[in-house]
Amino acid sequence: MIDLYYWPTPNGHKASIMLEEVGLEYELHAINILRGDQFKPEFLAVSPNNKIPAIVDRQGPRGQPYPVFESGAILMYLADKTGRLLPHDTAARYDVVQWLMFQMGSVGPFFGQCGHFKGYAPEPIPYAIDRYYRETLRLYGVLDRRLAAQPYLAGADYSIADVAVYPWTMPVIRALHGVDIDEFAHVRRWGEEIAARPAVQRGTALLADVMKIGDPDEAARAALFGQQQYER
Numbered sequence: 034m035i036d037l038y039y040w041p042t043p044n045g046h047k048a049s050i051m052l053e054e055v056g057l058e059y060e061l062h063a064i065n066i067l068r069g070d071q072f073k074p075e076f077l078a079v080s081p082n083n084k085i086p087a088i089v090d091r092q093g094p095r096g097q098p099y100p101v102f103e104s105g106a107i108l109m110y111l112a113d114k115t116g117r118l119l120p121h122d123t124a125a126r127y128d129v130v131q132w133l134m135f136q137m138g139s140v141g142p143f144f145g146q147c148g149h150f151k152g153y154a155p156e157p158i159p160y161a162i163d164r165y166y167r168e169t170l171r172l173y174g175v176l177d178r179r180l181a182a183q184p185y186l187a188g189a190d191y192s193i194a195d196v197a198v199y200p201w202t203m204p205v206i207r208a209l210h211g212v213d214i215d216e217f218a219h220v221r222r223w224g225e226e227i228a229a230r231p232a233v234q235r236g237t238a239l240l241a242d243v244m245k246i247g248d249p250d251e252a253a254r255a256a257l258f259g260q261q262q263y264e265r
């Protein structure tokens with residue numbers, strides 16, 4: 034049994050999609066990051082950087098409960114635990130790991146800042162919007178060129194690299210970023226295929242009714258970018 038600490042955001046969806054893909058039994062714990070649940074001591078014990086997603090594998094290595102934070106590490110852990118979506122062969126494995134790291138180091142942070150300055154900053158800062166929007170479009174170009182040559186990011190097979198990138202390209206997130214998917218035909222083809230997977234539909238439906246993009250209220254602003262976030 035896996036405990037999943039989650040809120041319906043792109044990073045949260047990576048873990049929920051993966052759990053649905055591999056078919057492990059899990060218990061959902063909603064961490065309302067708009068209301069400060071991420072700062073509760075019981076959550077920080079699992080996720081010291083106060084961010085979702087996180088998991089605890091009740092039957093971890095040596096039969097002991099094992100906590101994992103950072104979505105990329107969660108994907109690798111669940112892939113290794115189940116033998117799914119991350120091959121053992123060295124070259125095939127590192128084809129996946131490279132694109133997973135590309136997501137963790139570039140797509141997540143830059144798309145995240147693009148969304149922040151377009152949808153969350155209290156006033157428009159043209160330099161920041163331009164910087165992160167242009168970088169987002171550049172990264173879409175990298176994805177598009179890769180997916181023109183290969184069905185999936187790591188090659189012929191669906192992998193945890195696709196699980197990591199897909200939630201950041203979902204229509205609701207693209208709309209926040211202002212990306213016209215018709216300019217990236219290969220990303221569109223790939224995204225439509227992934228969106229059709231039943232596990233992806235189940236994983237992105239979790240708590241979907243509370244998902245709110247942009248325009249945070251005062252309490253959410255304090256939790257995410259204000260006093261509550263920085264008081265320690």
Ligand SMILES: N[C@@H](CCC(=O)N[C@@H](CS)C(=O)NCC(=O)O)C(=O)O
Binds near residue numbers: 043045083085102103
């Ligand atoms: N590098 C982390 C990023 C996770 C992250 O940014 N999570 C956001 C939601 S998408 C969060 O929990 N924010 C709450 C906070 O910053 O207090 C990962 O990939 O797991």
